[in-house]
Amino acid sequence: MSDLVGVVPSPGKQPVDSILEEVDTVAVRFAGDSGDGMQLTGTQFTNASAVLGNDVSTLPDFPAEIRAPAGTLAGVSGFQVSISSHDIYTPGDAPQVLVAMNPAALKANLPDLEPEGTIIVNSDNFTPPNLKKAGYDSNPVEDDSLRGHQVIAVPISTLNRNALEDIEGLSNKEKDRCQNFFALGLTFWMYDRTLDTTLKWIQEKFERRPEVAEANARALKAGYHYGETTEAFRHRCRVPRMTVQPGTYRKLTGNEAMALGLVTAARRAGQTLFYGSYPITPASDILHELAAMKNFDVRTFQAEDEIAAMGAVIGAAFGGAFAVTGTSGPGICLKSEAMNLAVALELPMVIIDVQRGGPSTGLPTKTEQTDLLQVMFGRNGESPMPVLAPCAPADCFTMAIEAFRLAVRAMHPVVVLSDGYLANSSEPWRIPDPEELPAIEVRHRTDPEGFFPYIRDEETLARPWVLPGTPGLEHRIGGLGKQDVTGYVSYDPQDHEHMVKIQAEKVARLANAIPEQPVFGPEKGDLLVVGWGSTFGAIRSAVMDAQSAGKSVAHAHIRYLNPFPRNLGEVLSRYRQVLVAEMNLGQLAMLLNVRYARRVTQLNKVQGRPFKIAEILRKINEIVR
Amino acid sequence: MTDTVQRPTASLTRKDFVSNQEVRWCPGCGDYSILAQMQKVLPELGIPREKIVFISGIGCSSRFPYYMNTYGIHSIHGRAPTLATGLACVHPDLSIWVVTGDGDGLSIGGNHLLHCLRRNVDINILLFNNRIYGLTKGQYSPTSRPGHKTKSSPMGTIEQSFNSLSVALGAEGTFVARAVDVHTKQLAYVLKRAAEHKGTSFVEICQTCIVFNPHEWDYVTDADVKDDSTLMLEHGQPMIFGKNHDKGIRLNGLKPEVVSLGSGVTEANLLVHDEFAEDPTLAHLLSRMGPPNFPTPVGIFRCVEKPTYSELMLGQVEEMTRQRGAGDLVKLYRQADIWVVNEASEGNGR
Structure with missing residues (x-):
């Protein structure tokens, strides 16, 4: 994927002084201090590439501190983007190019760079104090320690100052x-990108400060022209457009996709969307997105704490809204009590958990898949919880709608497990026609005849969703043990067991409403690689590589984790071995083991970072020789 | 949202609000009186029954919704204000009542109570204060008096207690009142006023736990002493109390003092109650009064108009709709850099 296999020189296309080589995939990482604007730089490179028709996949990597001490390893912020002329599923294992704005950025990111990868450094920042802060005894650009890499030292600070010298009204700091x-x-020049997208963005962003717009535009052009006129950059690459389904595209992150999915579900059902949330990394962007969509009858509530956010969502669901909360693992801990009430009340709502490294505060800005068992079982009593997991940033859109469809169908809360990687990474999205998306049918009972709050639909076992304000249907619901149908408080042993079983059965019956588990690759064979959530890209790429090498390997990515798709047991049985790759110590593996009595091999990674393709491929090759 | 049929409410009686559930409080519990007054007052409010919702947390008081034939949720410990807030955000037309206690509202749910008040969510909070944990059988609560000996404080509590009205006023409460469970007429009046207030209404109801703290409120309930130990607040009236209407509250510098009328002290020297005062200083001063040196004020301490949370929330929904037009998903999806791929686009996909 990320290696330069299939390099096709394209004669006749070179500019006068340089070689323009056509490559199918390239990964670039921008790294600097967290205040250096590396996330923005990476995003602009991504947007320009997407608009040019490349597939893109990104991985932002930033510290939890907003402004950690400048120049230190703790303060390094990075953004990796892979661009390709074909479908790609990950931001690439190892970047071919590292842009390091200071010594700390170089030190923190060098281990990830491809062995012969290119390093561009801002040599102005490689001063003795900065080198010392990064823990370098001598300047790596000048000693021999970067041997093997192509190192291009550019005095970016000086060149930039010179280019902006005669702009008035801006301080040197600005x-x-x-x-x-x-x-x-400079990177735009190296990869033959047009400046248009970014220039347009600059004009719009700094509309009210023309001098800032001018400075940024000039810096951008100066970097580009520096590449053009400097011998150091004789080698350029071009990534051609890819062939994709015709349509209109945009780029979006998992959190953006989630927000769009939620508002779409509510609009298509003609319901108010209520989003109650307490700010938490990496979920807060969903709140920010939705707060700016009030003209879609979206009501956002920034609660005093995670508990209140969950409580308010229950209240809003009781009132008939499409009610959602979003949080991360530490927030789920606090919400568990109210999530359990939601189970007992049997009201539809969606709980989004954008997982991050744990336990406790853990790694707020890093990714992990360690909340699966928590959302499955982390409540007192028998408390069944449907769980969905989008597998890619754009899939968050689809699964947000799915979550509401299932929640309304079963009159039950539904959890969506995203993670920090999905939330912040981005990919192109073919913009759908909202009219063609499934509309969720909502029925609020108004007929008092024969009404009881826990009278159940024969097929789905769902109880009626009655809005307060409906005459003749006044009723009370609560967290105490109760009798089925009437909902009256009851401590009767038989009533209790019946209620526990019927709620479990209700959730189990959602299996009738979800798709069967698809498999990528041979229908039976040596190995099935199973994953869930954001590991999709790395697993799919590794499995494709293994298949290309002639191996009998298939991939099943489970997006419905509770209940499992009804054919999953049968799918698992068709392969001699099953490998479960997940970013935890084996939580899905445990569920599969218990449910299907299926021995599985595990591949686990808990480093706060996504799998690399090579890590999965290595494991596949160990199993299937 | 479904359209609800507005039915004439004049015909509603107390019985219409009695649910079919057997009331299971201890005999003699103050809760019975509060329930009876609530069921008596509701028909007088002119609100259709289906528009009324009772939400509670956990504790003796929190069984309340089960006994009301309205919509209701018996939720979890301390969280009732959060559910009420969510419901008020999506259904501002409802009359929402939160029933809580000193443990539920001021201990485990203290944070939610504060923020609900500060936001001025249009709900009515009734805090049954018996200064004890009843449902868990007699531990001290955050309003138990310092030194109170209970099962969990055999040597007396070492904690400063909360003054619930001071807390409510400190949290910017726009309607703050106190009533007593057995003073039914005054309780009914306060409940009615709470219902009429737009924004969060906070009512502390002095309520007797007959089993675990039976004498806590004797000084405001016993016929012999209550007139001397309570001050009935009336807007625009001088603060006079006492069996013989011969005592009053006068301000001495920043401090209130109890004075006897006559011998040079007249009504003109007394503090005059102003429940509509924008500034909460007077209400706060009143909230600090109580035994042993002062009578306990009862009635409406503060009642001021401020925008409610749902008004402001819906105002922003309307404002953004006015600015940008009603939401259009097609446009929303395209609020980004977009690009078009045609049938004939080149490439080497696989």
Whole structure:
């Protein structure tokens, strides 16, 4: 994927002084201080590439501290983007190019770089104090320690200052803030990207400060022209457009997709969307997105704590809204009590858990898949919880709608497990026609005849969703043990067991309403690689590589984790071995083991970072020789 | 949302609000009186029964919704204000009542109570204060008096207690009142006023736990002493109390003092109650009064108009709709850099 296999020189296309090589995939990482604007730089490179028709996949990697001490390893912020002329599923295992704005950025990111990868450094920042802060005894650009890499030292600060010299009304500090756009311009030249998308963005972003717009635009162009006129950059690459389904595309992150999915579900059902949430990394962006969509009858509530957010969502669901909360693992801990009430009340709502590294506060900005068992079982009593897991940023859109469809069908809360990687990484999305998306049918009972709050639909076992304000249907629901149908408080042993069983059965019956488990690859064979959530890209890429090498390997990615798709047991039985790859110590493996008595091999990674393709491929090759 | 049929409410009686559930509080519990007054007052409010919702947490008081033939949720410990907030955000037309206690509202749910008050969510909070944990059989509560000996404080509590009205006022409560469970007429009046207030209404009801703290409120309930130990607040009236209407509250600098009328002290020297005062200083001063040196004020301490949370929330929904037009998903999806791929686009996909 990320290696330069299939390099096709394209004669006749070179500019006068440089070689323009056509490659199918390239991964670039931008790294600097967390205040250097590296996330923005990476995003602009991504957007420009997406607009040019490449597939893109990104991985932002930033510290939990907003502004950690400048120049230190703790403060390094990075953004990796892979661009390709074909479908790609990950931001690439190892970047071919590292843009390092200071010594700390170089030190923190060098281990990830491809062995012969290119390093572009801002040599102005490789001063003795900065080298010392990064823990370098001598300047790696000048000693021999970067041997094997192509190192291009560019005095970006100086060049940028010179380019912006005659712009008036800006301090030197403000001018220096444009350095990232100088570096961006340089990479645009190296990869033959047009500046248009970013220039347009600059004009719009700084509409009210023309001098800032001018400075950024000039820095961008200066970087580009520096590439053009400097011998150091004789080698350029071009990534051709890819062939994709015709349509209109945009790029979106998992959190953006989630917000769009939620508002779509509510609009298509003609319901108010209520989003109650307490700010938490990496879920807060969903709140930000939705707060700006009030004209879709979206009501966002920033609660005093996670508990209140969950409580308010229950209240809103009782009132008939499409009610959602979003949080991360530590928030789920606090919400568990109210989630359990939601189970007992049997009201539809969606709980989004954008997982991050744990336990406790853990790694707020890093990714992990360690909340599966928590959302499955982390409540007192028998408390069945449907769980869905989108597998890619754009899939968050689909699964947000699915979550509401199932919640309304069963009159039950539904959890969506995203993670920090899905939330912040992005991919192109073919914009759908909202009219063609499934509309969720909502029925609020108004007929008092024969009404009881826990009278159940024969097929789905769902109880009626009655809005307060409906005459003649006044009723009370609560967290105490109760009798089925009437909902009256009851401590009767038989009533209790019946209620526990019927709620479990209700959730189990959702299996009738979800798709069967699809498999990528041979219908039976040596190995089935199973995953869930954000590991999709790495697993799919590794399985494709193994298949290309002639191995009998298939991939099943489970997006419905509770209940499992009804054919899953049968799917698992068709392969001699099953490998479960997940970013935890084996939570899905445990569920599969218990449910299907299926021995599985595990591949686990708990480093706060996604799997690399090579890590999965290595494991596949160990199993299937 | 379904359209609800507005039915004439004049015909509603107390019986219409009695549910079919057997009331299971201890005989003699103050809760019975509060329930009876609530069921008596509701028909007088002119609100259709289906528009009324009772939400509670956990504790003796929190059984309340089961006994009301309205919509209701018996939720979890301390969280009732959060559910009420969510419901008010999506259904501002409802009359929402939160029934809580000193443990539920001021201990485990203290945070939610504060923030609900500060937001001025249009709900009515009735805090049954018996200064004890009843349902868990007699531990001290956050309103138990310092030194109170209970099962969990055999040597007396070492904690400063909360003054629930001071807390409510400190949290920017727009309607803050106190009533007593057995003073039915005054309780009914306060409940009615709470219902009429737009925004969060906070009512502390002095309520007797007959089993675990039976004498806590004797000084405001016993016929012999209550007139001397309570001050009935009346807007625009000088603060006079006492069996013989011969005592009053006068301000001495920043401090209130009890004075006897006559011998040079007249009504004109007394503090005059102003429940509509924008500034909460007077209400706060009143909230600090109580035994042993002062009578306990009862009635409406503060009642001021401020925008409610759902009004402001819906105002922003309307404002953004006015600015941008009603939401259009097609446009929303395209609020980003977009690109078009045609049938004939080149490439080497696999």
